[in-house]
Amino acid sequence: MVLLATNADDISKAVRFAQDSNIDLAIRGGGHSVAGTSSSDGGLVIDLSRMRKVTVDPVGKTITAQGGALWADVDLTAAAHGLATVGGTVNHTGIGGLTLGGGYGWLSAKYGLVIDNLISAKMVLADGRIVNTSATEEPDLFWAIRGAGHNFGVAVEFVYQGYEQVNQVYAGPLVFSMDKLESVIEVLNATLQTPDENSAAICALSKRPGAPDISLIVIVFYNGNEEDAKRRFEGLFALKPEVADAKMIPYSEVNTLMNAAAVHGGRRSFKGLFFSPPLRLDFARSIASIMAQKLNNEPDMAGSVLVLEFFDMRKTLEVKLTDTAFANRGTTLNGILSLRYEDPANDAKYRQWARDLQMLFKQELDEARKGLESCGEGVPQYINYAERKSIIPLFPLPNTSQLHNKEKRQGGIELTLL
Ligand SMILES: Cc1cc2nc3c(=O)[nH]c(=O)nc-3n(C[C@H](O)[C@H](O)[C@H](O)COP(=O)(O)OP(=O)(O)OC[C@H]3O[C@@H](n4cnc5c(N)ncnc54)[C@H](O)[C@@H]3O)c2cc1C
Structure with missing residues (x-):
């Protein structure tokens, strides 16, 4: 079964459904998992490919991207505002899996890992709750999703630090x-x-x-x-x-x-x-x-x-x-x-x-x-x-x-x- 989610509520309901039905659950971001962890044989896949919206706050220099976005979505939207952030070196990779696992990119020498530039995230937890997490909100969750994040919930949205980038x-x-x-x-x-x-x-x-x-x-x-x-x-x-x-x-x-x-x-x-x-x-x-x-x-x-x-x-x-x-x-x-x-x-x-x-x-x-x-x-x-x-x-x-x-x-x- 595949759910093409379009918002956090869809995801929350699907997570609860999977819990209540005791079925396997997988989340698909960009689908580039090298371990096959975004697929399920017989379970439910929450596919985030319809959640790729990216917005930029040019004053605060932040980039907000939905959990199913690809790096191409982030790179192009940020570039339109003269900004960039650390992202994957192949732009059809998903931001979801790459961010939650750490994330190296061409800009890492200057700005570190993708997670070092993650300001906050909106997550759907295993019990269906929708929470924001950052250094000050749910800080333990924020610690966990920066590097070991694939199993702590569904990331609905990420907010990244952007930097002025020469074209x-x-x-x-x-x-x-x-x-x-x-x-x-x-x-x-x-x-x-x-x-x-x-x-x-x-x-x-x-x-x-x-x-x-x-x-x-x-x-x-x-x-x-x-x-x-x-x-x-x-x-x-x-x-x-x-x-x-x-x-x-x-x-x-x-x-x-x-x-x-x-x-x-x-x-x-x-x-x-x-x-x-x-x-x-x-x-x-x-x-x-x-x-x-x-x-x-x-x-x-x-x-x-x-x-x-x-x-x-x-x-x-x-x-x-x-x-x-x-x-x-x-x-x-x-x-x-x-x-x-x-x-x-x-x-x-x-x-x-x-x-x-x-x-x-x-x-x-x-x-x-x-x-x-x-x-x-x-x-x-x-x-x-x-x-x-x-x-x-x-x-x-x-x-x-x-x-x-x-x-x-x-x-x-x-x-x-x-
Ligand atoms: C061609 C290619 C190039 C790559 N280049 C780089 C690179 O430059 N730098 C780098 O650091 N890594 C790179 N990687 C590795 C990449 O970080 C991982 O493959 C990563 O898991 C891909 O994320 P995805 O969203 O595309 O994959 P998916 O297969 O969709 O997801 C991978 C894992 O993350 C989970 N997941 C995905 N999105 C979410 C979400 N929104 N919320 C919760 N869980 C989610 C999935 O359930 C799964 O467990 C590359 C991989 C490939 C295949």
């Missing part, structure tokens, strides 16, 4: 042949050591249509003018990319740059990755070789992509780990292995291959942290990139009752999320 920014892809891999990673590692709140980069390994081999694609972003951007990324330009399509574009288009690589359809599976910068060059090469071997030899999987985010975390770390329920706040960086294929017969084989590759990232992180008693940081696995069962690296040390023998043998911990 034109520098962004786009630079494509390199694989022999440049180590040099490119060296430059990206170096950018993190000389941080600039206006800059960010995402590095992807994927196969362009018809190409014999995978390529290394770096999407660069600079929240400023072309001259400063070119200076910032001069190390990358010096490596002579095969394609250099970065240019000045409206900020509202930045979150469309990766839309094509994230189209709907096909059989998809996501594996969250994590690494502690600097990314080790030998490790990067071994991962690239595994990707090349698979994508070059398995035509069904050729559309898959491995993405690593080179985001400056200093602003995100200004908020204490315990100030919100967001467990991933730390110095580790995130990535995604996105499998894309068509043949259901390949499900088990490809997913196992992806899990094995994910495990290499876990082992690499464990190795980097060997000998450290505690890093005092959050969980490296970002919940919004996690499947229901996720491999969580060892820091912080978990409650040992969460371990079971198989995972102990592997040196990893498998926790059931959501």
